[in-house]
Amino acid sequence: MSSLDELKQLGREAFSANQYLKAVDIYTDAIHRYGGSPVLYSNRAMSQIKLQNWPRALSDCNSGLAITNDDVKIHVKLLWRKAVCLSKLRRLDEAERALLEAKNLEPNNVTVNKELDVVRQKIHESNGMVELEIKDVDRLPAEFSKLDPTVANEVDPDAMDLDEELSKIDGVSLPKAKKPTTFSATIPSPAPSSSSSSSSKFPSHPSVYFLSTLSKKVTPADQVDYYTYVLGLDSSIYESVYKSTGVNADFLVFYVDAALNDLESPNPRFSAKIARDIDLFTRLPRFVLTSMYVSSAKSNKLLQLIQQSSGVDLHNAWR
Numbered sequence: 001m002s003s004l005d006e007l008k009q010l011g012r013e014a015f016s017a018n019q020y021l022k023a024v025d026i027y028t029d030a031i032h033r034y035g036g037s038p039v040l041y042s043n044r045a046m047s048q049i050k051l052q053n054w055p056r057a058l059s060d061c062n063s064g065l066a067i068t069n070d071d072v073k074i075h076v077k078l079l080w081r082k083a084v085c086l087s088k089l090r091r092l093d094e095a096e097r098a099l100l101e102a103k104n105l106e107p108n109n110v111t112v113n114k115e116l117d118v119v120r121q122k123i124h125e126s127n128g129m130v131e132l133e134i135k136d137v138d139r140l141p142a143e144f145s146k147l148d149p150t151v152a153n154e155v156d157p158d159a160m161d162l163d164e165e166l167s168k169i170d171g172v173s174l175p176k177a178k179k180p181t182t183f184s185a186t187i188p189s190p191a192p193s194s195s196s197s198s199s200s201k202f203p204s205h206p207s208v209y210f211l212s213t214l215s216k217k218v219t220p221a222d223q224v225d226y227y228t229y230v231l232g233l234d235s236s237i238y239e240s241v242y243k244s245t246g247v248n249a250d251f252l253v254f255y256v257d258a259a260l261n262d263l264e265s266p267n268p269r270f271s272a273k274i275a276r277d278i279d280l281f282t283r284l285p286r287f288v289l290t291s292m293y294v295s296s297a298k299s300n301k302l303l304q305l306i307q308q309s310s311g312v313d314l315h316n317a318w319r
Helices: 004-016 020-034 038-050 054-065 072-088 092-105 110-127 157-170 195-199 208-212 220-232 235-242 249-263 271-282 287-293 296-310
Strands: none
Touching (some): 004 038, 020 038, 038 054, 208 249
């Protein structure tokens, strides 16, 4: 059995190697074995912050703050990390209060003062926003009739057959979608010459339809741009898009190809991000069914590479 100091060292090594999921697991193991301490909660919170798991990081900060006693240094560190989480969760007033408490303990802390300036700027900007009243209506006003209906009517024709197949496997009858007749959606082709110019042509908050049709639009010339796009999207966006329906099978197949392309390269860029995304996908509805569309050879290779690069074993989660 590893000692507490050994687990702390392993956690630091995993964090330094950008293996944040592994670091979280190590610190969790240490907390379960030896009980929570401000340092363990603080370190796990920082690992969660790197994974952009804001609620979990915030919970760790609060747990650490509850038992910091007279250790001013760790107390300030936890307050700063708490403020970062609160800011990301748009709880700006609470973030400001946490930073003011930290500033009171260490008035000359550069990191705290810088974050306080950022939060106050966000508060200032948010105060200038106008809150609009939202109402439920039976139909859109006449003046909206000429607008492009692609968003409202967006349906993936190819995904309908897939949903029908999944419903047969699952034994559940899904409502059959109607094919749209009023529009033909297209995906903008990224310019292969510049990553900055190509990224601007991809939506920051894509729809289910957009993601499901990527594999049909990509060409060898712009494959890198498309792969970089799907691997670079924040995991919270995928959670928002797929939280009710589960990840689309066509997109999952495309994502796995993108992930393998990165992990098999000499210098993978998205190791931790891929592990986080796959972990998310496996917890979404219907994943057991959707994952059947990924060949076992590819899924096994992907899970093996994730374990090698991030130290996270997702084999059981995938199954």
